[in-house]
Amino acid sequence: MKLLLHMCCGPCSCYPVKVLREEGIEPVGYFFNPNIHPYKEWEQRLVTAKEFAQKVHMEIHVDENYMLRDFLKKALPAEEIPNGRCRMCYSWRLEQTASFAAENGFDAFSSTLFYSIYQQHELMRETAEFFARTYGVRFHYEDFRPGWQEGIDISHELELYRQPYCGCIFSEEERYSKALRKQRRKEAKAKKRARLGEENRNASVERMG
Ligand code: SF4
Incomplete structure (x- = not known):
């Protein structure tokens, strides 16, 4: 199966890539994260995603556009609705992944977001399934959360930069x-x-x- 794996960052990719390979699936990484700010943080996560891919010999596609203004245009109105910002953020990234997978001949897509114990797993699953139907490409669902600690250990072994907050400037404020x-x-x-x-x-x- 040709699987496109959306990567939210390098550390969160460690466990999903290991598990997929054990299942005989060779994923291709896809870095598309307009939700990461400010610029230096986005750049650091992009560099780390590439570093991870290079260290584990995985093919990767990256979107090199920093989209702070586009994100804010979507996020500010979404802030008015309970949970609106994260809902928008999941939708944007998963839709783009499904669309990229369909356009580039992948059989299926997934995301390292399904590894995070901090994200809204069921909401993301419904969102991914919706865009799978919309774009006519399969969503490969796996709950990677049981490997949370193992993923952290691998990221330390690979000496990857680990970020201290989710991504957007709102989450940075919430953290500090x-x-x-x-x-x-x-x-x-x-x-x-x-x-x-x-x-x-x-x-x-x-x-x-
Ligand atoms: S908190 Fe995380 S998931 Fe929610 S909008 Fe910010 S970056 Fe996206």
């Missing part, structure tokens, strides 16, 4: 801003209080009934 973390904790507590209040009200209504 103490004020934002404090605000998120406050919001979570307020939600919990509201939920408990609702449960208590329902319990009293039931008792009265």
Whole structure:
């Protein structure tokens, strides 16, 4: 099977490539990540993806365009909708991968995003399946998450750069801003209080009934 493997970065590719090869599939890497900012970080991840491919002797295609402005045009309106930004981000990357796979004669596509324990796995799976149908190319689903630690170990052995945040400037802020973390904790507590209040009200209504 000719499989196009979208690579979100070098370290996340370690385990999926190992497993696919054990299954007799030789993946071809595809780096397309308009969600990574700022420029130096995007460049570092691109260089690391190429370094990984070279170290494990894997063919790779890369999109060398840095697309901060295009990303922001899509992300800012999406921020208004709960979970909208990540939904848009998964869609963009998986659609581009499906489209590239179809145009270039691949039988199937997958993504190293399915290795991450931090991403929304089921949402990405539905999204990939949708674009597989749209572009007439198979989505090769595998849950690579059980190999999380093994992937980290391999990335250390290969001496790959490991990034400290998901990718976009929003996630960079979420990772480093103490004020934002404090605000998120406050919001979570307020939600919990509201939920408990609702449960208590329902319990009293039931008792009265
Ligand atoms: S947090 Fe990660 S998945 Fe969500 S929009 Fe940013 S880069 Fe994409």
